[in-house]
Amino acid sequence: MDQYQDTGLIFAGNIYMSEIVDGVPGEFAGPINVSRLEMTPPQPESVDRTSYQRDTYGQVLDSVNLPGEAPRMAMDFDSLPSGLLADALAGTSEAYSATVQTVTGESVTLKQGLWKKLPYPNVDESTITVTLDSDGTTELVRGTDYDVEPVSGLIRALNETGAVAVTVDFDTLEASGQRILGATEISKKRQIIMDGVNLVTGKKAHVTIHSASFSATQALDLMAREMITGTLEGTMTTPAGKTSPYEVVMHD
Structure with a gap:
């Protein structure tokens, strides 16, 4: 085990996100103003062997945790250019022009x-x-x-x-801009990078979520009286060539 040093952790970070096409990340959008980047570890399924013997009746003799629900993540953001707004609306963005x-x-x-x-x-x-x-x-x-x-x-x-x-x-x-086609892309595969710092220690940190399959999960109030926030939630997966769905690097 590494040498123990007691410290707290509060991250501040620049978040960048890329669309994955055919298993390959493209260009990254960002930095995105993200107020929540939440990882939920895999939820195992416990399999127990219970004793029915006289002296240990009802006690657990063996217990094994098998893979259950996959690791998940959730992200809230209020940076909403056309591409991210399309993500928040489960849609796609395309160039718009009118002659x-x-x-x-x-x-x-x-x-x-x-x-x-x-x-x-x-x-x-x-x-x-x-x-x-x-x-x-x-x-x-x-x-x-x-x-x-x-x-x-x-x-x-x-x-x-x-x-x-x-x-x-x-x-x-004549007009030009971006057109968002809502509810046209339910599942979005993305790679996410955080270039961050632990505000408690001032040391740098780097987070990479190699692959996540997102869906927009929250209603988006376009007439809200506060900054509109998009929410994406989904499952993290381990792509080929990697040994984990995400990694956190804490610098010395």
């Missing part, structure tokens, strides 16, 4: 107080015109007769004058 579209002669019957969806979002507000179908020339006034939510592409009437059949003309804006 400029020109819409002419779009027929819509507006209703007062209720929104209608235009054929495209990202409306260029400076280009929209709404014309009465009844005469084909009278333009309605935005903010008086109708209103538009340009990003969503929604339009509604604000008064009785606007609550009629109209023709809408507009251009859209």
Whole structure:
């Protein structure tokens, strides 16, 4: 046994996470702000041999712990760029782009107080015109007769004058970003690295979780009044070439 030295342990660490594809980790995202990185050791199944002999009746003669539930881990994080938000929503992330579209002669019957969806979002507000179908020339006034939510592409009437059949003309804006497809990837295989320090001793520490199969396990309140937190939980596995599912290195 190594020389014993009594000390406490509080970790601070930079967490990095990589997607594993075909058994090979890719690029690592991070550092991720992680408030919980919890390991649960394997839960063994105990097999006992009980005595039925006269002098030791009811006592355990032999006991063996067999492999039971696999080691698990859980991670809470509030770093939520598109990739991690997709993880928290059990989804996938992909590039999003929209080119400029020109819409002419779009027929819509507006209703007062209720929104209608235009054929495209990202409306260029400076280009929209709404014309009465009844005469084909009278333009309605935005903010008086109708209103538009340009990003969503929604339009509604604000008064009785606007609550009629109209023709809408507009251009859209070019847009780009990330699109998250929720609930499309239930199981996520990841490798996790922590580059840390024991705040009690000031000594460095390094944690590697070689492979974990995660699932998003907590509801995500997109309208929360505090920072949104994602939660991933899953089973740690021992990949080929390794002798344990994870390792903790404490530096001298």
